[in-house]
Amino acid sequence: MIEPAVSARSFSLTVAGRVLQMPCDVVGSGPDALLLPALSSISARAEMRPLAKDLGHEFRCLIPDWPGFGNQARAPLPMNPDTMHAFLDALFVEKPGPYALAIAAGHAAPYLVAAARRHPGLFGRIVLVAPTWRGPLPTAMGPERRGLFTALRRAVELPLVGDALYRINISRPVIRMMMRAHVYADPDHVTPGIIADKQAVTRQIGARFGTAAFVTGGLDPYETREAFLSLFEGPGLPPILVLRPERAPRRSGAEMDALIATGRVSRESVPGALSAHEEYPGEVGEAIRAWG
Template identity: 40%
Template sequence: MTASIYNPATQIGGETQFFEWVWQNQTYSVAYETRGSGTPVLLLPAFSTVSTRGEMQGIAEQLAPHFQVVAMDWLGFGQSDRPPLNYCPALYRQLLQDFVRAHFQQPIAVVAAGHAAGYAMQAAQQPNLFSKLALVAPTWKGPLCAMGAPTPVRDGVRELVRSPGLGQFLYGLNTTPGFLKFMYRRHVFVNEARLTPDFIAAKHQITQQPGARFAPAAFVTGTLDPVANRDEFLTVGRSLTIPTLVVIGEQSPPQSKAEMEALATLPNVQSVRLPGTLGMHEEEASEVAAIVSPFLRA
């Protein structure tokens, strides 16, 4: 399949390549990019309607002088293929494990944002896959789930957005530049001055790729939640045997921040608090990298 191409500003400044990944007897192209040299570090962007590896660009710039930085677009997002699959946690768990095993000969360090943190934590239970975890504003609960929408409602919304015609219309309403700016201002960025017309236009362009609605519909409705509840989230956290750092955004929404704080209380987890909210890996990239870099090099 041919991957979608969009504004190069959404990349991290390296060479774009594609991993040909087989899922249920079909092959899909997964975009990734490499920058710098040295010990490898994998950067995993947060799941969102506008998810791309480009949101990790600021962190990549800070780490590239010391590491070989690899950033990946999840299937269904960014520059990767966006087929109309029934996206689910099992797909992304397998993709992450297969990507790492295909590209790295030794356990690697991972910097994961948002929902990607949950998938990285689960993958870390596999032997000899990861060496360190840096989890930036880690979350596990999708937007409609966090709002308290019952499962039948969330399932109905997902199927509506997946449907032809009406689904594309509903998706379009929820990805207008005005709505994207509203969502960023509400819980993604703290500094509204960063939400320039050019910034919002670039984010909007990401939503306009063929097949763009399918994976985001799964994320928004909680279908991609890596765990079912906080107890399961913390059980995964307690199972970690590698060095783990949690970066908590001080201005994160109360529910999300409570999950970050709960994870930070585990005895095997280091934590630090910085200004920022759910998009702090992009908005406060320099500050996050300044904390993550020495942790990775220790």
């Protein structure tokens, strides 16, 4: 089978009072689908390309980068949930849909579902791959240390000192350890080439600001599990499928299971960990087709 074509385009979006040129990939042909990459220090739209190529014979997949993330220099913006919500709203002004399918990975999941609340009828179906709502430090250490997280974020944002602190934590050994611990399920998949690609993402100008916000919980759109789950209550949302990776980290997996237990979403298991869509795109694509 011929692989779907990949092209690049750019949207001029006004977000937080700034005009941004936001790059997007377009893959395949058919009804429009929106694919949102995760929010993390190593995330970029490239992580969604394998899944888009798998789905590209059935959908025209649009893959944007998030502001403050991706494989390009980052414009200075407030790194907070309001900016991320505003970005999606601005994107839908330029590319209003409707979208037959929308897919969000990781921390993009609550932003996508919130957008579906604000824009009824925009999405035909929603797929959440390893959905999360709480950043790494609040997940690992608990919300009661929020003051410490704020101090750490401010330290990383400082000129010179902050950049030095950031670079210590994006070395190849650190990225390899992180990916083997909870991003990929199979350590053999964490190749030197993949580590180099991920490190290139972290070394873009201004990258430390988005990373510092995400890691410390500054991009968490909700402060409690109850608030996150309430997003799924009531009518008005399209059908939602949660793809629960078999090797998701214990704490993140517990949050996925809590969402599934509400009965407000469908559930399918897929191999992988937090980046199942990137590590096992064929299996994730097949689960989406089987559901639809």
